[in-house]
Amino acid sequence: DTGVSQDPRHKITKRGQNVTFRCDPISEHNRLYWYRQTLGQGPEFLTYFQNEAQLEKSRLLSDRFSAERPKGSFSTLEIQRTEQGDSAMYLCASSLDSWGSTDTQYFGPGTRLTVL
Amino acid sequence: TQLLEQSPQFLSIQEGENLTVYCNSSSVFSSLQWYRQEPGEGPVLLVTVVTGGEVKKLKRLTFQFGDARKDSSLHITAAQPGDTGLYLCAGEGVGSQGNLIFGKGTKLSVKP
Numbered sequence: 702d703t704g705v706s707q708d709p710r711h712k713i714t715k716r717g718q719n720v721t722f723r724c725d726p727i728s729e730h731n732r733l734y735w736y737r738q739t740l741g742q743g744p745e746f747l748t749y750f751q752n753e754a755q756l757e758k759s760r761l762l763s764d765r766f767s768a769e770r771p772k773g774s775f776s777t778l779e780i781q782r783t784e785q786g787d788s789a790m791y792l793c794a795s796s797l798d799s800w801g802s803t804d805t806q807y808f809g810p811g812t813r814l815t816v817l
Numbered sequence: 818t819q820l821l822e823q824s825p826q827f828l829s830i831q832e833g834e835n836l837t838v839y840c841n842s843s844s845v846f847s848s849l850q851w852y853r854q855e856p857g858e859g860p861v862l863l864v865t866v867v868t869g870g871e872v873k874k875l876k877r878l879t880f881q882f883g884d885a886r887k888d889s890s891l892h893i894t895a896a897q898p899g900d901t902g903l904y905l906c907a908g909e910g911v912g913s914q915g916n917l918i919f920g921k922g923t924k925l926s927v928k929p
Contacts, residue, residue: 705859707859732915734915734916734917736917736919741921742921742922743821743905743907743919743920743921743922744860744905744907744917744919745919746916746917746918749914749915749916756914757914757916759916792859792860794859796915798915804848804909804915805850805862805865806850806862806915806917807862808852808859808860808861808862809859810858810859811857811858811859813857
């Protein structure tokens with residue numbers, strides 16, 4: 702078990718470009734979460750998947766953001782027409798949802814996005 | 818809207834001192850997790866507390882969940898420079914689908 706991995710670790714892009722991030726969760730985990738963290742703040746929830754189904758989306762997730770988790774394994778987060786306000790650390794977390802136990806989330810190292 | 822207030826925001830202490838970080842809310846949480854985060858990295862889980870009044874110890878770190886499950890504290894005994902980092906508390910709301918609500922964090926600096 703190598704933990705949650707994210708790729709790329711850093712991304713610099715120009716305003717208006719599209720970017721896509723990938724997250725590979727811990728292999729047996731059925732839940733996958735995306736969070737965004739800006740400087741001086743704690744992570745803020747964006748969206749989450751139970752297997753391949755996207756079950757909840759935050760109001761922070763504008764129409765320019767889309768997330769997928771085909772086949773219930775890895776996930777991608779795409780941002781279209783990036784804006785400078787999208788600059789942040791994008792964190793992925795995974796957990797094993799099992800009946801009667803607490804859903805403990807394990808985080809990846811994050812993707813640092815800088816929009817110029 | 819559920820919020821978690823962490824205090825203090827910044828803490829700078831000498832090696833060997835004790836410290837306590839607080840995490841407070843007006844809302845009830847079904848569980849609360851503490852993470853430590855290094856610059857440029859993701860949060861690393863330290864502990865999960867679930868039961869009101871629960872106390873968990875992890876070496877020199879002691880975590881407590883309030884009786885009403887609205888607050889928590891992290892106490893570090895004899896802090897070491899290796900304890901330096903951002904400490905985040907995160908709560909799972911009652912009836913939520915599992916998404917965590919985070920505090921803003923406490924940035925701890927332990928000087929040798």
